Amino acid sequence: MLNKKYSVSNIAKTAFENFGFTSLRPGQEEAITAVLDGRDVLVVQPTGSGKSAIYQIAGQLIDGATVIVSPLIALQKDQVDSIDRQNASPAAALNSTLPVAEIRDSRQRVEKGAIEYFFLAPEQLRKPDTVELLTQAHVSLFVVDEAHCISSWGHDFRPDYLRLGNIVEALGHPRVLALTATATPKVRDEIVGRLGMRSPKIFVRGFDRPNIHLRVDHFKTETEKRDALVHRVVWSDKPGIVYTSTRKAAEEIMQALAEEQVDALFYHGGMKPKERHEVQERFMTGNAEVMVATNAFGMGVDKPDIRFVYHYDASDSLDSYYQEIGRAGRDGKNADAVLFFRRQDIGAQSFKTGEGRIPTEVLEQVIERVAGEEVPVDPNDLAKDVGLSPRKLTSALQRLQDAGALETLPTGEVRAADADPAEAVQVAAQEQDAVREGKRERLQKMREYAETTGCRREMLLRYLGDAFQGPCGRCDNCEAAAGDGAVDPKAGTRREVV
Numbered sequence: 001m002l003n004k005k006y007s008v009s010n011i012a013k014t015a016f017e018n019f020g021f022t023s024l025r026p027g028q029e030e031a032i033t034a035v036l037d038g039r040d041v042l043v044v045q046p047t048g049s050g051k052s053a054i055y056q057i058a059g060q061l062i063d064g065a066t067v068i069v070s071p072l073i074a075l076q077k078d079q080v081d082s083i084d085r086q087n088a089s090p091a092a093a094l095n096s097t098l099p100v101a102e103i104r105d106s107r108q109r110v111e112k113g114a115i116e117y118f119f120l121a122p123e124q125l126r127k128p129d130t131v132e133l134l135t136q137a138h139v140s141l142f143v144v145d146e147a148h149c150i151s152s153w154g155h156d157f158r159p160d161y162l163r164l165g166n167i168v169e170a171l172g173h174p175r176v177l178a179l180t181a182t183a184t185p186k187v188r189d190e191i192v193g194r195l196g197m198r199s200p201k202i203f204v205r206g207f208d209r210p211n212i213h214l215r216v217d218h219f220k221t222e223t224e225k226r227d228a229l230v231h232r233v234v235w236s237d238k239p240g241i242v243y244t245s246t247r248k249a250a251e252e253i254m255q256a257l258a259e260e261q262v263d264a265l266f267y268h269g270g271m272k273p274k275e276r277h278e279v280q281e282r283f284m285t286g287n288a289e290v291m292v293a294t295n296a297f298g299m300g301v302d303k304p305d306i307r308f309v310y311h312y313d314a315s316d317s318l319d320s321y322y323q324e325i326g327r328a329g330r331d332g333k334n335a336d337a338v339l340f341f342r343r344q345d346i347g348a349q350s351f352k353t354g355e356g357r358i359p360t361e362v363l364e365q366v367i368e369r370v371a372g373e374e375v376p377v378d379p380n381d382l383a384k385d386v387g388l389s390p391r392k393l394t395s396a397l398q399r400l401q402d403a404g405a406l407e408t409l410p411t412g413e414v415r416a417a418d419a420d421p422a423e424a425v426q427v428a429a430q431e432q433d434a435v436r437e438g439k440r441e442r443l444q445k446m447r448e449y450a451e452t453t454g455c456r457r458e459m460l461l462r463y464l465g466d467a468f469q470g471p472c473g474r475c476d477n478c479e480a481a482a483g484d485g486a487v488d489p490k491a492g493t494r495r496e497v498v
Contacts, residue, residue, distance in 0.1 A: 011036075014060050015053070018088045025050045027205045031177075032058050035141065040176040040197040042147070042188060044204040047181040047302070047326050052079060055143045055177055059116055060088060064140025064174070068119045071146055071158060072299055073097055074277065076119040089116030094124055097273075110137050122149075122160035125167055126379070126390065128411045134167070139174045142167075144195060146299060147178035148319070151190040152435045156299070156320070159394035165196045166408050173198070182207075182323045185465045207322065207466045211329045214456040214475040216339045216449075225340050226256065229312055232338065234260050237307040238289040243324055245313035245345075247294060253312060254292040267293035298324060304331040311339045314346055317442035318449055318463045341450045346443060357436065358396050360429050362386060366396055367405055367421045376413035396428075403427035453477055 011032055015021040024032075027043070028050055034041045035058040045051055059066030070076050076093040083091040092106040092115045109115045110133055118137065124130045144150070150161035168176055176197050183191065192200055219225040230253070233242065244250045247268040254266040265279050265288045276296075283291045284303055291297060295315070309328045315321040321339075329335030365386045370377050383393040397414055400406045405424030407417050445463060452459055455470025455478050462468060471478040 010061065011057060015057050018060050019053065019056055019086050021053065021057075024053070027203055028053055028057075031201075031203050034201040034203075035175055035177055036061060038175060040178075040195075040200040042178045042191060042197065042200050042202045044180055044183045044188065044202070046205070046207060046209065047323075047330070051179045051181075052145075054179070055141065056083065056088065056117070058177070059141055062140045062175075064138045065110070065113070065115060066117050066141040066143060067134060067137070067139050068117060068143040068145060069122050069125070069161075069164060070119055071122060071149060071161075073121060074280070075145075075299075076121070080117070080119060083117055090114060091117035091119070093119040094130070095119075095121045096123070107133055113138065122158065122164065125163055126160070126412060128413075131167060131170060131411065134171055139171050142171065142174050142176050144176070144178045144191075147180040147191050147195075148183050148187055150194045151183075151187040152438075156295075156323075159391050159398065162194065162394055162398040163408065163412065165194050166412075168196055176200075181326065182319050182464065184319065184463065187319070188465075204465065206468075207461050207464050208457065208468055209326060209329065210472070210474055211332055211334050212325060212474075213334065213336050214325075214460070214472075215336065216341050216456070216476065218450075219340065219342050222342070225312070225342060226253070229253065229310060229340050230256050230260060233257055233264075233290060233308075233310065234262060236336070239283070239286070239303070239306055240290050240308035240310065241297070241306060241324075241327060242290060242292045242310045242312055243315070244292065244294060249312060250292045250294055254290075257290060257292065262290055263288050264290040264292055267291055267297040269294060269296040295320065295324065298327055301327055302330065303327070305333075306330070306335065307333075308336040308338070310336075314339065314341060314446050314450060316439070316446070318445050318460060319442065321446065321449070322460060322464060339450055343447075346447045346450075357432055358388070358392060358399075360425060362388065363396060363400060363425045363428050364421070366393075367400060367416070367425065370406060370414055371416040371421065373415075376409055376411070376415040378413055382414070399428035399431050400424060402431060 011029060012024070015024060027045055031041055031043050031054045035054070043051055043054060055066060055068060073095045076095060080091045080093050092109060094103060094106055110118055144164060149156050149158040150164065151157060176195055178191050178195060178197070188202065217228060219228065229242065233240065242253060244253060247270050250266040250268050254264045257264040265283055267276060267279050282288045306328045309325045311321070315324060325337035328337060366382065369382060369385055379393060379397065383390050388396065397406060397408065401408055403424040404417055404419035405421060406414050408414050449456060449459055455472050456475040457472035458468055458470035471481065473482070
């Protein structure tokens, strides 16, 4: 029951007067109402459905600060600038790119209670002084954006998200609002568990994007596939995105497109942050036709007029594939999602599923190092001692904590628990193997999508937990079954591109 202080009319009034929204989109009002009722809330809605408005409006109505954990520094800046342009309470961000003076000013304003919306990268929460700052900020709403990053069973897992549940408890468990565009039922369960959400209200809206046409083209050789991709990009309506699995392929395909007079850019994680920012800005402002990129590009990208998303290589899962093709057609107009597929591509992705496993002997080292101390251990010191990157150490600590061998304190320090070390290491190693097997299963689903003769939309949406039933009439298989082989000749027909 919505508190009378927060009537539906108050929500609408705040939306209009503070943020300029003349109406709310489907799902927004229900989620806002649940947050205002004091509930923990998980929202799974397609990108572009206005999830950020939920915490903006709710935060404006609730006394106390709103903390938003977001993995993208560029997106943090965009959100702060957007809020500052509105008639809303002040916003600030804290991340590694800001000048020292600006960081100091933001911290002081938070301490004084002069900031309503405080944006943080999850990496910032490794720092005890940041956690201490939040404990003084009277946080009333803790928002986790891109919440699927907390799940090792989904795509784009980020170990730094694993400490968020401890932070929530250190802050006295304010209302938790978790937001994501993609989460299977299993991933939803892990989000709820990892964040310690209490009897959460879960809102899941339909994943279908009927304006996106789905298609898979099959090839025997790499040369055939690359020629077909270049041909299709040349003749397709633009702008568009081409995804590749490697940095090398991104650069080579960009060059091949440039030779065909296509104004293309490449983007991958090997570029310097400044270079990535400049390239992204060129594409977002319409000063380039095509972005050729690895999966490092895309999260937080909201360019409404993208007419195609082509995958030169298969994604590592249907979760990733849905997220990536969902960047097309956000203006509601027709768009294309085409997978250029060779069976060998799955083998290349399968090799990657074995990467990142932490050896059993390293897990043993971590436990021995922590158990050998009478006081809690700083993870930064621990990482140096055992020779792990902060990212891998965070993952190792979480596995050992799940196994009952370690405890993570609100400060981020760790101490030994009562579990038998040898048994805990075995449990942690088994969990790693289970996660790796989960990756293989998700990759197999990607193969099944590429090779199915049924409705592609039905398979994709049912995987995500949607009860959609085909035929959709908007994928290559449904069109073939209906005897409709018509394809826009500008995009190339199967005969032309194979």
